[in-house]
Amino acid sequence: MVTEIKLGLCNPPEPIYLYVKNGELSGESYLWYNYNINNEKTIPVQQRGLTGYLQNLRLTSKEFRGQSNLKLDIVIAADEIYIVRTGIETNFAKTFLLAVSQVKDFSKPLIIAATPGEENVVFCRLYDAATKIRIRSEWNRDADWAGIISNVQSKLVASQQEVTFPQQQTEPNQDVRVKQIRILLNYPVELVVEWLQFQGVELPNQLEPNKIDELVKLMCLSWGQDKFENLDFATNSYQKSVVGAMNNGISEIEAITTWMENISEREILNPA
Structure with a gap:
């Protein structure tokens, strides 16, 4: 069934960025947040899981206090396009990469979950969205991170050539x-x-x-x-x-x- 396109006024189809951080604002703790550039406001996201299709992995260099910081962008296609951004050296990035390296079929949706650790650490847990079964992997601090990213990107390209993402079904108007x-x-x-x-x-x-x-x-x-x-x-x-x-x-x-x-x-x- 074709998704109904609503005509009229709308917001531009910009991606929603989720920045990984174990923080607290106004007495509420959070593990990732969205940032409103216009209002310079941090908006905590209370939901700790994001369900969707992994669409891409990107490495992005960002300047911070005069230094270049390499970020991992995890692009997820869901009701909107979400980009989960985290430092490439963070525990979140490494636990995500180790888990996603175990995925064989990227035509199926995944659940990416932010999980708190000791102090301000945030880990990533990955689940099969259909079965809710966690995708586990052994910890390896010496893993070939660049190799994992390249391998996953190759799988994503092959998967997107074979299948199309299912369109959200809507009731007839x-x-x-x-x-x-x-x-x-x-x-x-x-x-x-x-x-x-x-x-x-x-x-x-x-x-x-x-x-x-x-x-x-x-x-x-x-x-x-x-x-x-x-x-x-x-x-x-x-x-x-x-x-x-x-x-x-x-x-x-x-x-x-x-x-x-x-x-x-x-x-x-x-x-x-």
Whole structure:
């Protein structure tokens, strides 16, 4: 199912940065935070886990107090794009790299969790998002970190060539659905409002899809009522031509349009 794109005003699709740090603000402890550059404000993130698809690993050099610091950026695709940033020499980076080196299939989502250690240390734990099983690895302070990053990047490239990330599923917009069909059938909007009021609601989105199915059928039969000998014939035609077509994968709008065209052609060929 294709994700519905909402039109109108929105925020720019910028990534959300999570900076790893064992800190405290206003009496609340946290293990990573987001930073609002405009307000120069640290925003603690209380959730200690992030679920998503590992998309990339990057090494980024940042200047701090006149010195260059190498950072590991862990890019995660979820409801938004998240970038977990931590120093390459930190325990978080090393425990993450050791665990992620054990992952074989990056087409499946992972859970990256920040875990507190002694003093201000933060470790990373990695889980299979589907099974909630922790991905374990042996500690190795002398591991080839650059080699691990390169190997994971190669796996990610191969994985992204083979699969596409599943799109978030959204429920159909019943308001739009009813409006499109009403306009197509030239059905009076006042009658739609009256029908909705009878159901005790103001908008189609407030009803279950099966109730909207009833409204769509009502509008279609209203259009076709004077084109058949009786209501039963109209109903049978609707079920066969519209519902049957939709069951075969045809979109609702296309099915109704074709049904209307066929009936109109029949009237032209067989005038009363």
